[in-house]
Amino acid sequence: MSFSKNDYKLLSERRYELGSIRKGYNMRTLHVDVGTRQAAEKPVSELMKRKFVGGKGFGLKLLWDATKPTTRWDSPENEIVIAMGPICGNTNYPGSGKSLVVSISPMTDVPIDSNVGGYFGPYLKFSGFDALELQGRSDREVIVFIDGNEGLVQVFESPDSIPADTHLLAEELTRAFAASSDPAELQAVAVVSAGRGADRSPMGLLNFSLYDKRRAGIRVKQAGRGGIGTVLRDKKIRALVCRFKGVGQNLNDAAEPALVQRLGLKLHREIVKNDDQQCKMRRQGTAHLMEVMNDYDLLPTKNHKYGQDPRGPEVASWVWEKLLSQNLPDGCWYGCTLACAHSVDRFELETGPYKGQKVCVDGPEYETAAGCGPNLYVYDTRGILEINFYCDTYGIDTISFGTTMSFLMECWELGILDAGRTDGIDLSWGNWKGAIQVLHDLAEGKRFGVLACKGVKFLADHFAKEYGADPQLMKDIALHGKGLEQSEYISKESLAQQGGYYLTNKGPQHDEAWLIFMDMVNNRIPSFEQKAEALHYFPMFRTWFGLQGLCKLPWNDIEPADNAKHAEPNKVPEHVANYRELYTAITGESLSPEELILQSERVYNFQRAFNVRQGHGRRAEDYPPYRAMGPVLEDEYEARAERYDKQMKEKIGIDPAGKSVREKVAITREFRIRQYDSLIDAVFKRRGWTSDGCPTPEHLRGIGMDLPEVIAVAEARIAGEA
Amino acid sequence: MIKYLKTNDEKCVGCMSCVSACSLLYEKEDNPAKSRIQVNGQGRGAFHLIACDQECRKCVQECPTQALVVSKTGVVVLDKSLCVGCLACVAVCPIDAMIIFPGDKQPFKCIACGACVKKCPKEAIAIAEKEESPASRVWAEAIAAVRKEEAK
Numbered sequence: 123m124s125f126s127k128n129d130y131k132l133l134s135e136r137r138y139e140l141g142s143i144r145k146g147y148n149m150r151t152l153h154v155d156v157g158t159r160q161a162a163e164k165p166v167s168e169l170m171k172r173k174f175v176g177g178k179g180f181g182l183k184l185l186w187d188a189t190k191p192t193t194r195w196d197s198p199e200n201e202i203v204i205a206m207g208p209i210c211g212n213t214n215y216p217g218s219g220k221s222l223v224v225s226i227s228p229m230t231d232v233p234i235d236s237n238v239g240g241y242f243g244p245y246l247k248f249s250g251f252d253a254l255e256l257q258g259r260s261d262r263e264v265i266v267f268i269d270g271n272e273g274l275v276q277v278f279e280s281p282d283s284i285p286a287d288t289h290l291l292a293e294e295l296t297r298a299f300a301a302s303s304d305p306a307e308l309q310a311v312a313v314v315s316a317g318r319g320a321d322r323s324p325m326g327l328l329n330f331s332l333y334d335k336r337r338a339g340i341r342v343k344q345a346g347r348g349g350i351g352t353v354l355r356d357k358k359i360r361a362l363v364c365r366f367k368g369v370g371q372n373l374n375d376a377a378e379p380a381l382v383q384r385l386g387l388k389l390h391r392e393i394v395k396n397d398d399q400q401c402k403m404r405r406q407g408t409a410h411l412m413e414v415m416n417d418y419d420l421l422p423t424k425n426h427k428y429g430q431d432p433r434g435p436e437v438a439s440w441v442w443e444k445l446l447s448q449n450l451p452d453g454c455w456y457g458c459t460l461a462c463a464h465s466v467d468r469f470e471l472e473t474g475p476y477k478g479q480k481v482c483v484d485g486p487e488y489e490t491a492a493g494c495g496p497n498l499y500v501y502d503t504r505g506i507l508e509i510n511f512y513c514d515t516y517g518i519d520t521i522s523f524g525t526t527m528s529f530l531m532e533c534w535e536l537g538i539l540d541a542g543r544t545d546g547i548d549l550s551w552g553n554w555k556g557a558i559q560v561l562h563d564l565a566e567g568k569r570f571g572v573l574a575c576k577g578v579k580f581l582a583d584h585f586a587k588e589y590g591a592d593p594q595l596m597k598d599i600a601l602h603g604k605g606l607e608q609s610e611y612i613s614k615e616s617l618a619q620q621g622g623y624y625l626t627n628k629g630p631q632h633d634e635a636w637l638i639f640m641d642m643v644n645n646r647i648p649s650f651e652q653k654a655e656a657l658h659y660f661p662m663f664r665t666w667f668g669l670q671g672l673c674k675l676p677w678n679d680i681e682p683a684d685n686a687k688h689a690e691p692n693k694v695p696e697h698v699a700n701y702r703e704l705y706t707a708i709t710g711e712s713l714s715p716e717e718l719i720l721q722s723e724r725v726y727n728f729q730r731a732f733n734v735r736q737g738h739g740r741r742a743e744d745y746p747p748y749r750a751m752g753p754v755l756e757d758e759y760e761a762r763a764e765r766y767d768k769q770m771k772e773k774i775g776i777d778p779a780g781k782s783v784r785e786k787v788a789i790t791r792e793f794r795i796r797q798y799d800s801l802i803d804a805v806f807k808r809r810g811w812t813s814d815g816c817p818t819p820e821h822l823r824g825i826g827m828d829l830p831e832v833i834a835v836a837e838a839r840i841a842g843e844a
Numbered sequence: 845m846i847k848y849l850k851t852n853d854e855k856c857v858g859c860m861s862c863v864s865a866c867s868l869l870y871e872k873e874d875n876p877a878k879s880r881i882q883v884n885g886q887g888r889g890a891f892h893l894i895a896c897d898q899e900c901r902k903c904v905q906e907c908p909t910q911a912l913v914v915s916k917t918g919v920v921v922l923d924k925s926l927c928v929g930c931l932a933c934v935a936v937c938p939i940d941a942m943i944i945f946p947g948d949k950q951p952f953k954c955i956a957c958g959a960c961v962k963k964c965p966k967e968a969i970a971i972a973e974k975e976e977s978p979a980s981r982v983w984a985e986a987i988a989a990v991r992k993e994e995a996k
Contacts, residue, residue, distance in 0.1 A: 191992035213930040306926060309909070335910050336987045369909075371929025371949040380947040383931060387944070390935030449905055456908045457930030467990035482992070 125298045130278040133264065134159035138538055140273045141250035146208030146708045147171065147376045151184065152251040153273065154266055156357050157198055157258025161275040166252055173827065177207030178235050178668035179725040180253045181224035182732060185233060186831075188257060190736050191673035195228035195349070196356050198259040201723035202328075203722050204243060204314075204362075205253035208709050210671020211244035212457070214376050214386025215704055217394065217673030219244050219455020221330075227348040227628070228324035228356075229522070229577055230604040232733040234348025234628050239454025239463065239670055240330025241312035245270055245366035246274075248373050260358040267299060268512075270366035280360035286516040288482060289359060292340045293333040296339075298362045304445050308333045310367040313340070317361065317517030318565040325522035325607075326351030329514060336450055341465060341484050343454045346519040347631055353431070355517075369456065370565075377710030381471045385704050389697075390459045393680050397460070401679045405448060406439045407462040408488035408675075413438040415492065419762075420638060422497040422611045424551060425528035426601055426749050427758050429612035433823075436501040437491060445503060462487075469507055473555065474562045476515075483511045489632075492610035493524025498531055498557055505554030512558060516565050521631075522577060524609035527557045529600055538591045547569040579605045598748040604628040604738070613750045615765075616642040616654040617794075621801050624746045625657060626740075627729045633674065635660040654804035665722035668707065677701075724827040727810075727817045734816055735835045739800060741815040752794045758785045759790070761837045766790055816840055845973045846918030846980065849881065849956045851893035855968035858883055858891045862960035862969060868961050870952065878945050881969070893968065895954040896941040899976075903933035903942055903953075905983035916940040916956060918976070919956050927951075 138161075141148050147167045164179070174183045181203040188201050202225045221243025227234035246254055249270025256266070263280035285291050293314040300307040313331040319328025328351045329342035345351075372379045402410045415421035423431045435441075448465040454463040468480040485507055486494075491740030494500065494509040515521045527549075533539045534549040534768045537622055541548065545563070547570065548556045563571025574581070582600035586593040601608040606629025613619040619642070624636030637656055640646045647653050667674045682696045702713045713721075733739030753759040759766055760783060767778040770786065774793045778786055806813060810821030816839045822828060863879040871878040882894040898919050904912045910934060911926035927950045934942045934951050944951040958971045 213928040234964065305910075337990050337992060339992050369928045383929075387931045387934060390932055393857065394935050447990045448984050450990065451906050451908050453908055456928045457932060458908075459906070459935060460933045465990075468992075480992075482990070629869065750907065 125281075125294065127218060127278065127298050129266065130265065130281060130298075132276060133279055134161075134277045136161040136275045138250065138273045138275065143247070143373060143375050145377050145710050147176070148247065148250050148252045150251055150267070151180070151253040151255065152257045152275065152347060153257065154277070155258040156194045156260040156264055156266065156277065156359055156419060157162070159260075159264075159277045173724055173829070174728075175207070175669040175721050175725070176821050177205050177210070177671050178222040178224060178281065178665070178726075180207075180232060181222050181235065182725065182729055183253050184253060186728075186732055186735075187228070188255065188562050189226060191737065193226055193352055193736075194231065196228050198255060200353060202350055202353055202357075203253055203255045204246065206243045206247045207669055207671030209704060211247045212376070212382055212386075212708065213371055214368065214382050214457055216223045216386070216389050216453075216460050217669065217676040218457065219453075220667070220671050220673050221246070222348050222668045222671070223328060225347040225348075225350045225353045226736070227606070228352045229349045229579075229606050230629050232628065232736050232738050233605065233729060233735065234350060234606070235668060235729075236328075236345035236347045237633065237673070237730070238328070238330050238345035239332075239343040239673065240341065241332045241455070242314050242330045242362065242364050243671065244369070244455060245310075245312050245364040246426045248366045248369065250363060258357065258360075262786060263358050263360045265295070265361050265363060266359060266362045268365070270338070270364060271368070286341055286360075287330040288315045288517060289340075289515045291315050292318075292329060292342060294339055295361055295363050296331065296333055299365055301365075301367070304336070305333075305335045307367065309335060311365050313370070314362040315517070316367060317515050318356050319513070319516030319518040319575065320351035320777065322567055322572050323518060323564055324349045324352050324577055325519045325526070325575060326353075326355060326364040326517050327519045328354060329517065332454060336481060337467065338752060341482060342483070342514060343463060343470060344357050344514065344519070353741065356492060374708055376708045378707040381707035382704065385700055387456065388682075389676060389700065392682060393459045393676070396678055396683060399812050400681060401792060402439065403460050403462040403675065403679055404445075404733075406443050406446065406644065407464045407485070409442040409486060409491050410439045411488045412442070412491060415611070416496070418643060419615070420758040422433060422492055422528070422610045422612055423501055424610055425497060425532040426608070427532070427755070428761060429614075431499075432498060433501045434496065437495050437503060439507065441503060442486070444493065445507075458673070458676070460680060462675060462679075466507055469511065471511065472504065473506060473558050474512055483507050484514060486510045489610045490520040490524065493521055494527070494557070497524055497528045497610060498554065500554045500557070501552070501825060502554060505558070508558055509554060509561065511563050516561060518561065518575065519563070521559070521609050522607040522609065523575070525579070525601050526575065526578050527583065530560075530574055531593065532599055533585060533591070536595075538585055538589055540773055543570075543589065550714035558822075575820050577605065578602045578607055590709040595754070598754045601630075601749055602748055603746060604743050605630070606630060611638060613635070613638070613746070614752055617797055617801055618647055618656055618745050620798060621653065621657045621753055621805055624744050625802065625805050627726065627733060628662070630746070630750070632663055648691070649798055650804040651774060653801060654808040657805045658808045659719070662719045662726060663698075665726050666701075666718055669725060672701075684808040720825055725823045725824060725825050727822060728832060730811070730815070731822070739815055739839075741806075741813065744802065744815060747800070748791060748795075751798060753787060754785060759783055759787050845954045846898050846976060847944070847971065847973055848898040848919070849895045849954055849958075849960070850865055850970045850972040851895060852968050853890070853892050856883065856891040856893055857966055858885060858889075859965060861963040863959045867965040878961045880952055881960050882940070882943070894941055896968075897939070898956060899974070899980050900938060901980050901983055902936045902938065903984070904930045906936045908932065920953065921955050922950065922953065924950055925946060
């Protein structure tokens, strides 16, 4: 039995004039208040375009204007903003279909931003808007529908009978809102939804669908981090639906469409020629990293205690390649030949409400394979896929879930948890059936499932208070920054990567800076100043993708064959030049290398000031838990004793001979924390921030982020008033 | 069976009659860059003819919107109503038989219509038929392997 949208109760409706995109911009955004069910258009000012560019910049600006310093994640005025950027939606340059989602996060209490594929963002842009703001809280479950062909915004009451979990819900809504069952019509509908898990956990995510004609069904990509799905559900939004038929080559009205084509074709050819020798994204996706990380002692194993295990090869890329469906163009937007969005098809589930059914599992991506695999000491691909599928359909972030579950399993090993405290769930290392049971219990609202999925920050505190666990140990092994769980790379041996994770605005997410190889393996940035420069350049450069609606992967997961000849191969200079040309080809405006970084720097500093405005953004919030910096436990030290002893002798200048392991752990710890302190000093200085982490008014003016309300926030913090 | 344009480089004298016939028929202008068959000079009076062999179907496999389809006669054709102009097909074509004229919204390719054959003075090109090869079935097999079981 399937519905059509006419079966749903229409609550409100607003017609709008179809717009036309000029050089990448609609110069208009859409605001929907689900509380009052009113929709309104807002013009984009020239100032907003200059200062914030688009995407994440627009998202943060709209969010700032809509909220107050007192706004918390569940305040009705908190928003979810989905914004695209000027390059988003072009069909030529690989990785051009991203939208950026921002909201005040239930995990961190500051703005989170998440970069996501799927068709919703580009369709929304083609429907006439550079961003969508969702505000308010509905008194009943609603579906927000935007018809980009008719010029219509409708709010429907979501019927009780509709499934809550994404793989069913998005499929049903795709069919309900499509003009007919013709595959081309189904492809014209995109859905954003969460799932039952997001109703009860702060780590809820948003699934962005795309209809896959070859699979004759939907697939989903995730705006995973920071609990935006939880905000969606708090607003009682069941789903967002956008319909747009008529995607074509130059809907962005590029200033130079032939140049957009030429740049795209050049990269397509580079990918087709080089990918098999480089990252094998077209065959393995990001899971290609698994054995590389294991080889370098970087693959999280047992809650980031170790980075390697002899069992690593059991979940290596070649294992995944056999499971992932091959010979399909699995991009998350048209024209992405890097095509990393793979899936395991017809996977038969072994547990839960859909047990025995054959489903399409989107992924696993590296983060999921690592975080819900070796990090839990799970080397069974079926277990990883089962967790991957249920996390997605319940609307739960696999990174936060993996890192939380590994924390729980370590607590089980340490005797802090037992069957009495877990409602009988066995959380021994490697028991993925225990992990998946936690997830099912969350979906059903059972006690331990709900408790367990509150995230490690809460749990560390809770176990210390309720179960008498050592508070320092809990703090040390709870891998989070600002409340957000760390993603899945071992950062212990790379000081720069510790900064890449924790000197971030939103929390430890690898999308800002991934410096492990540059720092630890190739030793290219040995001094604090060099690390600080890298922790300026790379976060700024990577922020730029989010302003434009781009994916980062085609920047450095494919490289020109002669990339190594450049003085700074880590920057992939030819691709940076491509991006500048692409920006100019679409917007018609030139972009110097310096201005590219400045575009990001303005938004990055704005985001930092936003954190400050919300009462955060202090140095103290930028420290990692010690597990991310060095060995917490004695057996952890002993497992890599040769390395740590050598470092003690050579770097710290203390002879380890005759010292007990306990003493050596303490000496190493003291040294590493001092190193990190020096790193913060160097990075904050380079970024133009005070030693407490607040952008200085002079710096804000210098980069052109000189809006009075932003300067005022910085001045108040520095004066000790906020 | 697959219908295709069979080429014989040794017979070609580079007169460009085929190219003119093709671009005039499909683009209403005599422009070699808009022809579905391409003649590449190799020097010393040798020429290499490029036209889709209709067999490898890498473009069909790569197309994100399934705008490239195989006709009943085995010919790969572009459904313009579905094409979003991404040019992935142009990049994956191993013999450069999928062509984009700079600035055009969509690419084009030989569909073995035979218009050029009639104009060739040297019988260097002909419409022929051949058996399907394993390569020509990869895309179809990949789809069959992932399709959901039909809803009851």
